Amino acid sequence: MVGAGPVGLVSALALARQGIPVVVLEAEAALTHDLRAGTFHPPTLEMMAPLGITERLLAIGIKVPHWQIRDRHAGVIAQFDLGVLANDTPYPYRLHCEQHKLTPIARDLLMALPGTAIRFGCRLVDATQSSGGAVATVETAAGPERIAGSYLIGADGGRSVVRNAIGVEFEGFTWPERILVVSTTYDLEPHGFTHNAYVADPDEWVALFKMPHHGPPGIWRLAFPTDTAIAEETVLSDDFVAARMQGFLPRREPYDILYRSTYRVHQRVAKTFRVGRILLAGDAAHVNNPLGAMGLNSGIHDAVNLAAALGAVWHGAPDDRLDRYDRQRRQINVDYVQAITIHNKRLLEERDPTVRAQRLDEVRRTAADPTLAYDFLLKSSMIASVRQANAIA
DSSP: OBOOSHHHHHHHHHHHTTTOOEEEEESSSSOOOOOSOOEEOHHHHHHHGGGTHHHHHHHHSEEEOEEEEEETTTEEEEEEEGGGGTTTOSOOSEEEOOHHHHHHHHHHHHHTSTTEEEEETOEEEEEEEETTEEEEEEEETTEEEEEEESOEEEOOOTTOHHHHHTTOOEEEEEEEEEEEEEEEOSOOGGGTOOSEEEEEOSSOOEEEEEEOOSSSSOEEEEEEEEETTSOHHHHTSHHHHHHHHHHHSOOSSOOOEEEEEEEEEEEEEESOSEETTEEEOGGGTEEOOSTTSOHHHHHHHHHHHHHHHHHHHHTTOOTTHHHHHHHHHHHHIIIIIHHHHHHHHHHHHOOOHHHHHHHHHHHHHHHHSHHHHHHHHHHHTTHHHHHHHHTOO
16 A cells, blocks of 8 residues: 555555555655645445444534535525435544545554554555565665555645656646635634635635634635736735735634645546556545535545455455446546536636626526535535446446
């Protein structure tokens, strides 16, 4: 396993619980403190429950049963209640908890099982394979090393060394914006915001999430698009961040900013998720914009699906069982995750006033119709995508 992020560690844990020995290779010296993803959808919580992760996340996360689509000037366009999915899932809500709190949970559960190891400071430089196994060549403090195994999973992010080593094309495009993420202790709930909301605006859309925090009762994380022509240090400066926050919600006092960061956004899917004994999962296999909170979740869906497939093969199923992983997870990312996240972004940033009004009216009609709202929530919660993937033979 290459990559000790959420996808790599969940994959490793799911494999180890089936009695399969696993070694996780991580280039960094320790688990990373990634501030991007932090929303878990209902089926993701269902998948992680048998692994012992969900119970621990519920103890530290925030349940979010309601979320909004808003317009910066018109206010609330629609509010959705995930409670209508109570017959479809034991977790009819989104759970907000940063992914950097998931990784130590998964690590500790993994290391409690026999036949497991995590090796930090192992930077992959090549991945090769034969009919009998796969070999990871890594650089360590002690020098280069070759580590052999039966299979190799690349869960090493959007710049995956594994994907490049096996020559798999990463099809898609990069959005022109840079995303600025700002976290503040100022409470937005008294201003009418649910704990998750997407604010449409042709000049500067905003996505916001309330997150748990050890100090105040919670923090609010806001994501803004920014022009890549503006220097990184300017985007991260106090003045720039303050202007974005005051432009979003003016107040006399300055905002208390806990942290800020930036990242670029891509929409890409690997041409295949499997080449022989080497497989891809998570951001190594697909990346998407954050509107809809589907990146981390779809990666964990990869992890659990792949672990089940590899477990079956390990215990005697034909090797082509792994092809089904590729068919299910790649197809669902092309048809579902990519399509929905692109649609979400275009809804929020639409500049044509006529098209913009039509799309927002469609959102209003969807929220007002119980049948349409239910179908919409099945899709936005990713329940529909999991069912659709499972139906692919």
